[in-house]
Amino acid sequence: MLNHWVVMPTCLPTVLRRCAVCASGRFRANGKFRVNAHHKLLDVWLLLLCSACGDTAKLTVLERMNVRSVRPELLERVHLNDPVLAGELLQDPVVLRRNRIALDWDNAWRLDTGSSEHLDSEVIDVLVRFAARIPVRPVRLIADGCGLSRAEAERAITEGKLVSAVRLNAKRSGDFTFVLKR
Numbered sequence: 001m002l003n004h005w006v007v008m009p010t011c012l013p014t015v016l017r018r019c020a021v022c023a024s025g026r027f028r029a030n031g032k033f034r035v036n037a038h039h040k041l042l043d044v045w046l047l048l049l050c051s052a053c054g055d056t057a058k059l060t061v062l063e064r065m066n067v068r069s070v071r072p073e074l075l076e077r078v079h080l081n082d083p084v085l086a087g088e089l090l091q092d093p094v095v096l097r098r099n100r101i102a103l104d105w106d107n108a109w110r111l112d113t114g115s116s117e118h119l120d121s122e123v124i125d126v127l128v129r130f131a132a133r134i135p136v137r138p139v140r141l142i143a144d145g146c147g148l149s150r151a152e153a154e155r156a157i158t159e160g161k162l163v164s165a166v167r168l169n170a171k172r173s174g175d176f177t178f179v180l181k182r
Contacts, residue, residue, distance in 0.1 A: 002177075003124065005145055006112045008131045012087055013103040015048055017057065024052035026104070029090060031083030034058065035075075040067050044078055046086055046095075059099045061089055091133050109134045113145045124180040135171040138164065138178070146180060156180065 015027040027048035036043040042065050045058035061078075062070065077085045089095050090103060109132075128141060142162065143153040156162035157169075164178035 001125065003126045004114065005126055005128045005141070006131055007109055007128065007134055007136060007141065008112055009087065009105075009109050009134060011108050012083070013090060013105045013108045013134075014051070015059070015090070016102040016104055017048075017099075019050040019053060019055055019057070021055040022050065022053040024050055026051040027057055029059075029086050031086040032081050033061070033078045033086075035078060037067075038064070041065065042067055042070060042075075046089055059089075059095065059101065061095060087132070105134045105136070109136070111141055111144055122182050124182075125177070126180075127175065127177045129175045130173055133173040135173045137171055138166065138168040138176060142168070142178060142180065 012029045012031070015029060016025055017027055018025055019027070027050055029046060029048050032047045034045045034047055036045075042062055043060075044062040044065075046061055048057045048059060049055070050057065074085075096102070124146065126142075126145070128138070139150065139153050139157070142148070143150050146153075148156070153162060161181045162168070162178060163181075164176060166172060166176045168178070
């Protein structure tokens with residue numbers, strides 16, 4: 001029987017970027033936006049707070065966009081400071097590339113394995129689904145979900161007891177399946 005595991009975000013990730021005030025490299029997003037209008041043109045920024053000194057930095061979301069070309073529901077969510085929108089924008093590759101930032105997902109996600117009944121069977125067949133683009137090593141997920149140490153999971157890979165179509169030692173943010181034979 002195929003079991004389903006889900007990797008889910010628990011909070012917004014930390015933004016890795018240099019602070020101009022204290023030279024810290026970590027910012028946290030609180031879901032607040034700033035909108036500036038220049039006649040018929042809009043600028044939209046996602047505000048970040050430095051983890052060390054609390055200074056504010058801005059991530060460019062929209063730059064000099066004509067008001068009519070911005071979807072009304074997007075503009076409404078920006079005005080409401082929608083934290084879900086902030087999470088979506090932090091995962092948008094265009095926003096990440098435009099602002100030259102990276103994300104740190106440490107302590108910002110959890111693995112939901114459902115019930116632990118399937119762990120007693122001889123063969124465990126699992127589909128791991130990602131609710132967000134969170135880069136994690138599959139071997140870490142498997143070790144956590146099956147109650148193994150990382151060394152035991154690595155040993156199972158070398159012995160052929162842990163099999164998958166994807167590389168289990170490289171970071172991955174897309175769905176995958178694996179089979180573990182006890």
